[in-house]
Amino acid sequence: MIRKARIKDIKQIQDLINSFAKQNLMLPRSLNELYDNLRDFWVFEKNNKVIGCSALHVCWQDLTEVKSLAVLKKYQRKNIGTQLITACIEEAKKLGAKKIFALTYKPEFFKKFGFHKVKHSDLPHKIWAECINCPKFPNCQEVALLKKL
Numbered sequence: 720m721i722r723k724a725r726i727k728d729i730k731q732i733q734d735l736i737n738s739f740a741k742q743n744l745m746l747p748r749s750l751n752e753l754y755d756n757l758r759d760f761w762v763f764e765k766n767n768k769v770i771g772c773s774a775l776h777v778c779w780q781d782l783t784e785v786k787s788l789a790v791l792k793k794y795q796r797k798n799i800g801t802q803l804i805t806a807c808i809e810e811a812k813k814l815g816a817k818k819i820f821a822l823t824y825k826p827e828f829f830k831k832f833g834f835h836k837v838k839h840s841d842l843p844h845k846i847w848a849e850c851i852n853c854p855k856f857p858n859c860q861e862v863a864l865l866k867k868l
């Protein structure tokens with residue numbers, strides 16, 4: 720079942736994201752960052768356990784970002800990622816955003832949902848503020864992808 724995240728989910732969300740971060744597939748997230756952005760998050764719950772998550776962040780007047788999309792390895796390829804990204808896209812539309820972007824090491828997954836590759840410099844400067852604090856800066860291999868809504 721997909722639903723908006725609750726405070727009690729945060730630890731499981733962090734464990735999920737950081738397990739992939741250890742494999743260099745995602746960026747790690749601190750508890751502080753997750754609590755601050757709790758209301759951005761969607762979770763997929765099964766048997767009272769968080770097995771997937773995604774987040775929609777409002778960046779600017781017409782721009783939103785999909786962040787922290789992850790599904791526990793055991794449950795991948797069961798359409799859960801599709802439901803999580805679709806929830807973010809639909810939420811962005813409801814909010815009146817014109818564009819949604821993602822920074823990812825998995826561009827092929829996002830392309831299935833109408834995202835296309837853009838240059839990092841096509842995104843506003845504000846987006847890069849977060850990058851300065853990343854251990855991978857400035858040698859980041861993440862691909863920037865954008866979808867018009």
Ligand SMILES: CC(C)(COP(=O)(O)OP(=O)(O)OC[C@H]1O[C@@H](n2cnc3c(N)ncnc32)[C@H](O)[C@@H]1OP(=O)(O)O)[C@@H](O)C(=O)NCCC(=O)NCCS
Pocket residue numbers: 739744745787788789790791794795796797798799800801802822823824825827828831
């Ligand atoms: C990317 C991810 C969220 C996809 O979740 P998922 O639940 O497996 O996705 P779905 O089952 O909805 O997949 C839908 C389709 O997308 C494609 N797809 C899924 N994972 C893919 C991948 N890793 N690479 C390319 N295409 C992929 C497939 O065509 C799939 O359909 P199929 O299984 O019928 O072939 C998941 O693999 C994951 O958590 N990866 C580790 C974290 C990560 O890399 N996150 C990326 C965003 S930062």
